[in-house]
Amino acid sequence: xxxxxxxxxxxxxxxxxxxxxxxxxxxxxxxxxxxxxxxxxxxxxxxxxxxxxxxxxxxxxxxxxxxxxxxxxxxxxxxxxxxxxxxxxxxxxxxxxxxxxxxxxxxxxxxxxxxxxxxxxxxxxxxxxxxxxxxxxxxxxxxxxxxxxxxxxxxxxxxxxxxxxxxxxxxxxxxxxxxxxxxxxxxxxxxxxxxxxxxxxxxxxxxxxxxxxxxxxxxxxxxxxxxxxxxxxxxxxxxxxxxxxxxxxxxx
Numbered sequence: 001x002x003x004x005x006x007x008x009x010x011x012x013x014x015x016x017x018x019x020x021x022x023x024x025x026x027x028x029x030x031x032x033x034x035x036x037x038x039x040x041x042x043x044x045x046x047x048x049x050x051x052x053x054x055x056x057x058x059x060x061x062x063x064x065x066x067x068x069x070x071x072x073x074x075x076x077x078x079x080x081x082x083x084x085x086x087x088x089x090x091x092x093x094x095x096x097x098x099x100x101x102x103x104x105x106x107x108x109x110x111x112x113x114x115x116x117x118x119x120x121x122x123x124x125x126x127x128x129x130x131x132x133x134x135x136x137x138x139x140x141x142x143x144x145x146x147x148x149x150x151x152x153x154x155x156x157x158x159x160x161x162x163x164x165x166x167x168x169x170x171x172x173x174x175x176x177x178x179x180x181x182x183x184x185x186x187x188x189x190x191x192x193x194x195x196x197x198x199x200x201x202x203x204x205x206x207x208x209x210x211x212x213x214x215x216x217x218x219x220x221x222x223x224x225x226x227x228x229x230x231x232x233x234x235x236x237x238x239x240x241x242x243x244x245x246x247x248x249x250x251x252x
Contacts, residue, residue, distance in 0.1 A: 001132070001139050001182075001231050004029025007075040009067065011035045011057050011118055012084030014044035016193040017143065020220035021081050021227050022050050028228065030079060033070040035063070035118070057084050057114035063121050071125035078129060078138035080122045081227050085111045085143065085161075089154035104157045111161035115142050116168065119183070127179035136234060137180035141227045142169065144187045146242060150249035162187075166240050173238035182237040184230045189244025191218035211245040218243060 008025045012018035013034030022032045026049030036044070038054040053069060055062040071077040086107060092099045119140050126138035144165040151159030166185055173183040190196075190207050196217070208216045226243055230236055 001078060001136060001234060003079070003228065003231060005075055006078040007031045007033065007070055007073055008079035008081065009033050009035060009070050009077070009118065009122055010081045010083060011114075012040075012082075013050075014040035014052065016083070017188065017191065017220050017223045018081070018083035019045065020224040021083060023047050024221070024224040024228055025079065025081075025231075026050050031073060031075045033066070035066050036084065057082075057118050058109050060117060060121070063117055067118075067121045067125055070122075076129040077122065077125045079231055080119060080126075080138070080140045081231075082115045082118055082140070082142045084114060084118075087158050090157065091154050092156050099156065104160075107157035108161045108164070111158070112164040112168070115165055119172065123176055123179065123181055126181055127176075131180055134234065135180045136182075139182040139184070139231050140172070140176075141230050142183070142185045144185050144240065146187050146189045146244050146247060146249055148187055149242075152249055153252040169240050170238045177237075182234070184236055184238070185240040186223065186226055186230070187240060187242045187244070188223055189218055189242070189247040191220060191223060191243075193220065210250070211247045214245055216245075218245065 008030045010018050010022040013022040014036040022034050026032045026047055032050045034052045035055045041052045041054055044052055053066040055066040090099050090103055129137050131137055142165050145162040147155050147159045148162040148166045169185040
């Protein structure tokens with residue numbers, strides 16, 4: 001899939017993994033439309049080739065409006081990278097009692113249902129584009145986490161939501177195959193994001209030491225590089241790839 005001359009949607013693209021991916025796609029010649037909350041967009045960097053659309057990924061009407069905008073330009077919409085997500089923690093049974101059900105539902109709503117919502121509405125637009133070689137029309141890259149497999153204490157909601165994204169990958173790829181749309185998923189390990197920027201250097205060093213090799217935190221640019229590879233590699237489909245330096249998370 002050629003990136004140059006295509007329109008792309010990146011959710012959660014105002015910071016972190018999404019921002020790095022949006023920048024990398026734009027540098028490759030894509031017209032990038034970032035979907036993020038208005039509060040996040042207010043602090044987003046200005047990048048040539050990147051525009052920002054305020055949208056809550058769990059709201060079908062807001063996402064539909066944003067997708068319509070992304071697909072209305074000269075460049076055909078062919079690329080979607082879902083990076084938006086939240087990662088709060090709570091134990092199933094803690095000192096304050098049982099896990100709050102609304103809290104659990106919120107995490108699943110954003111991380112899993114939001115991903116599905118954007119993928120589904122964007123797929124309709126991608127399917128309407130002119131086919132390329134091998135009848136290819138586009139590609140979706142979703143973001144899960146190593147917590148989908150190695151969920152730690154307090155990650156019941158987060159792991160459930162990311163496990164759902166992993167489970168969605170193959171059936172989504174099969175559903176969309178008839179339209180020439182590929183679907184793959186990246187499972188990052190511990191990556192340097194704005195969330196980690198708030199913790200101490202000592203804590204960050206401890207996290208890095210647990211990674212077999214290379215013994216450091218991942219970088220958003222490495223996620224972006226992998227996402228672009230999945231976009232450009234036309235025979236990678238229905239695949240989930242861990243980007244974690246061989247890390248396997250301990251219980252806590």
